[in-house]
Amino acid sequence: MKYATVMVGMALGQPNESRLEIAAQLAERFGAKVIGVAAAEFTPPLYFTEGEPAQRLIDQGWAAVKNRLAELEGEFRAAMQNRAAELEWRCAEDFPTRHVVRQARACDIIVVGEATRGASADPFAQVNPSDLVMQTGRPLLVVPESCDWLDLRSVLVAWKDTAEARRAVSDALPLLGQAKEVTVAEIVEDEADRPAALSRVGDVVAWLSRHGVRASQLVPEQRGDAATQLERIASDVGAGVVIAGAYGHSRLSEWILGGVTRRLINPSNRCSMLSH
Secondary structure, eight states: OOOSEEEEEOOTTSOOHHHHHHHHHHHHHHTOEEEEEEEOOOOOOSSOOOHHHHHHHHHHHHHHHHHHHHHHHHHHHHHHTTTSSEEEEEEESSOHHHHHHHHGGGOSEEEEEOOOSSSOOOTTTSOOHHHHHHHSSSOEEEEOTTOOSOOOSEEEEEEOSSHHHHHHHHHTHHHHHHOSEEEEEEOOSSGGGHHHHHHHHHHHHHHHHTTTOOOEEEOOSOOSOHHHHHHHHHHHHTOSEEEEESOSSOHHHHHHHOOHHHHHHSOSSSEEEEEO
């Protein structure tokens, strides 16, 4: 079980050090090739101008985009030096999310930074992790800016009996195979659901064991907000990575109500691996 090709999405206007470091550690663990991807579009001015001044402004804007993409390539190659089996750089003058989606066919897993906090991401310069996980058909490893270590001493699988969760656990097998401890947890809303939940996580634990992954099961007695419960469990088991299916409900519902997916797109002190 391995990831043969790791893709790392880099952004203009955001720190890239943490995601580069985690991508390099994945490459070292699995002997993987690493593909760096970046894209940006020139942001048009908010005021109107025309003629030669307008063209000069556009030319200067595109030149700045090209220079920044060249800088990102240099940052990528410096971070990956002597750490990956093979390197490749792919950049374009394009919307970043669209560009990464189109390149995703070439990799096994995509490493990105956390979602922008407090404001919407700039679609001209930064990928949107929420859109990526919905569109790429590849697992997304979301790395917070504070993280510089892929901590696999303890990994938490946030189980819910959905297609997304089944896909996430399958996608995560290479990581789970490297973990020292794995916990499969399901959060129930009603005590009457506990027996069925214990049966479900037991099936997952047994399935993992047949793939050489030793895991324990957990269905906590506490009930309440699933995102809050998941964070508590992750802290209790010392999880360095949380694995989950993305958007078990409709995306509109997740946006309005919050939910586990939104919390994991903005991880605080551990990586999140999401699949859809």
